Amino acid sequence: MGDTEDLDRPGEGARRVRLELDREEIRRLVEVDGGRSRIFLPLEAEAHAGDRVQAEVGIRGAEQTFRLTGQVVAVRHQGRGKGMPRGWEVAVRASHRRALRCLVALADGRPIAYAYREYERHEVDWPAKLSWRKVTAEGRVTDLSLGGARVSGLEVLPSLGERVRAVLRPPALRMALMLKGRVRWLDYAAPARTCGIEFQGGGFRWKRRLLVLLEGLEPPLVR
Known part of the structure; x- marks a missing residue:
C-alpha cells in the first residue's frame, strides 16, 4: 500500500x-x-x-x-x-x-513528453526565486527551455497547478529575468525539492529575451 x-x-x-x-x-x-x-x-x-x-x-x-x-x-x-x-x-x-x-x-517504464518541454532544453545552474501567493522560495534553475524550467533545491514547494512568478538570474544578464508560469509537476524528495514550471503569459518581450539568452548557451540537452 x-x-x-x-x-x-x-x-x-x-x-x-x-x-x-x-x-x-x-x-x-x-x-x-x-x-x-x-x-x-x-x-x-x-x-x-x-x-x-x-x-x-x-x-x-x-x-x-x-x-x-x-x-x-x-x-x-x-x-x-x-x-x-x-x-x-x-x-x-x-x-x-x-x-x-x-x-x-x-x-511501465515508457517515456512521456510534456508539450511545453518540446522546445530545445539546456542544462544550466542559475539562482532562481519563486513567488506565489505570500510565499517566496529560493532555488536553482537546472533545466531551461523556451517553454519551461526545472527549479531544484527549494525549501518550500508550491502546489500542483499553482501560478508562480519566477525570477532567474543568469550570469550573462545584468538584470534578472522575470517570468510567469504554472507548476506542472513536483518532486518532494529532500533536500533537492524540485518543481517543473510551464511558462505562460508575459507577451513577446520576455520570450525574445529568453530566446536570445538560450541561443548563447551550450548545445541543448537531448529531449
Missing part, C-alpha cells in the same frame, strides 16, 4: 489526498481504457460514494507527481485478497485522463 497523507480541510468541498505508490500498485490500481478512467486509492480514511476528491499521486523513484480530480464511486471497507486493499474507487474527470495515462506509462 502506498504512503498516504490525508489533506482534507473542512469547508473546501473536496477530499484532498497525497499518495506515493510503487509501479506495481499503479499497474494494478489504475484503469484507463475506452470511456473509463478510474483509480483505486488505498486509503484507510472514511469516504462516501459521491465525495469529490483531489489527489496528488506520485510514483516511487520518479520525479513527477500528478494531480487527479474525480468522484468516489465505491468504497471498499475490507480487502478481498492480497491485491485488493481497503480504499476508494475514484472516477477521474475526463480532463485529467491524460495525467492518468502518464502515470501508467511511467509505471
Whole structure:
C-alpha cells in the first residue's frame, strides 16, 4: 500500500489526498481504457460514494507527481485478497485522463513528453526565486527551455497547478529575468525539492529575451 497523507480541510468541498505508490500498485490500481478512467486509492480514511476528491499521486523513484480530480464511486471497507486493499474507487474527470495515462506509462517504464518541454532544453545552474501567493522560495534553475524550467533545491514547494512568478538570474544578464508560469509537476524528495514550471503569459518581450539568452548557451540537452 502506498504512503498516504490525508489533506482534507473542512469547508473546501473536496477530499484532498497525497499518495506515493510503487509501479506495481499503479499497474494494478489504475484503469484507463475506452470511456473509463478510474483509480483505486488505498486509503484507510472514511469516504462516501459521491465525495469529490483531489489527489496528488506520485510514483516511487520518479520525479513527477500528478494531480487527479474525480468522484468516489465505491468504497471498499475490507480487502478481498492480497491485491485488493481497503480504499476508494475514484472516477477521474475526463480532463485529467491524460495525467492518468502518464502515470501508467511511467509505471511501465515508457517515456512521456510534456508539450511545453518540446522546445530545445539546456542544462544550466542559475539562482532562481519563486513567488506565489505570500510565499517566496529560493532555488536553482537546472533545466531551461523556451517553454519551461526545472527549479531544484527549494525549501518550500508550491502546489500542483499553482501560478508562480519566477525570477532567474543568469550570469550573462545584468538584470534578472522575470517570468510567469504554472507548476506542472513536483518532486518532494529532500533536500533537492524540485518543481517543473510551464511558462505562460508575459507577451513577446520576455520570450525574445529568453530566446536570445538560450541561443548563447551550450548545445541543448537531448529531449
